[in-house]
Amino acid sequence: MGRWEPNARGRLEQAALELYRERGFEQTTAAQIAQRAGLTERTFFRHYADKREVLFAGAHLLEEAFVDALSHTPETAAPIDAMASALETISAVFLERHEFSRQRQAVIVANAELRERELIKLASLSKALAATFRSRGVSDPAASLTAEAGIAVFKIGFERWVDEDGDRQLADFLRESLAELKVVAAGR
């Protein structure tokens, strides 16, 4: 056994989610999170750039998976179809995470600073997707617009999935949302 308990980041992330749920994001200090995780405030800030980031550690994984999914789509497909396929693939990531997503999203929605952070993560994701499209020969502004549209579909589908009590899968909501976007864009 090492000098320190293992999985410091995991403990910090769990402690943070717990405290943010118990007393709210603003009423929680970094020192409290660190203490619950058996660490010090200084160590908290070694792992996370700020108090919000501890909730978004998984964002880069989502981004990687999303870009990966898009990359593994036939180059000949129309951008919107590639996006549809990537959305389909990505929803698998959330199959076993409805409850966790619900809790985390409730915390985020309740605080403006956390919403800001979520938005910039989605914007980063959008940029990455646009870059992927460009590397596949889609030119701007089509690349950026398809990426933005895909993120909008994801955002709205995800919101609705999280709000649902039922057993419908995320993929259902994403398909529905994308279909509606097509209808709307067609001017109907």
Place this chain on the structure above:
Amino acid sequence: MGRWEPNARGRLEQAALELYRERGFEQTTAAQIAQRAGLTERTFFRHYADKREVLFAGAHLLEEAFVDALSHTPETAAPIDAMASALETISAVFLERHEFSRQRQAVIVANAELRERELIKLASLSKALAATFRSRGVSDPAASLTAEAGIAVFKIGFERWVDEDGDRQLADFLRESLAELKVVAAGR
């Protein structure tokens, strides 16, 4: 003449933009902004909730104007056409503000915290537009998706307009961007 110089907010906003351009957002303290405006730090925070907000004072005006433009669109129009019309109307707001927009946008793009703030302002705008659609009988998720798509069009068109040196108007870029979105959504 009153006890204080008039237009404290205007002075603060100009001082802030100047300093953010001169030395960067992070390297500027609230006290410095206040001092250049002939005020104290405490007064700065009475006018703006935080250091970023001083750059976004006009955001609620844009939101009002945008919602207003959308409201004054024929109810019988398809949502996407109403959005197109609103975008057209809104671009008039920026007719005389290319240089100002360029400077401000350069500051924002250079700093992640400011980008976050911009994103949440756009998200707020999107919510307001979606609510307007709903009040006109468009149901969700079409209302939310049209709003999000419109904001995406605005964002991308605006970026390109700001980057341009030429004399093309914002409205041109918005039309182009919207047209491209329609093409993309149609799967071409």
Place this chain on the structure above:
DNA sequence: ACGGTCGACGGCAGTCACTGACATCGACCG
């Protein structure tokens, strides 16, 4: 087995964003 390096963490002092409480004083009102 031993000295040296390294990585993860603790401790501490400091800056700055932001806040609450209270004081000031021209403008304006009756």
Place this chain on the structure above:
DNA sequence: CGGTCGATGTCAGTGACTGCCGTCGACCGT
């Protein structure tokens, strides 16, 4: 002319975040 009000100043405090340095098991080469 006294009283109220609104915009600002003053001051003390909290907490987010950072730089710097110290600690000490793990690990590595000899």
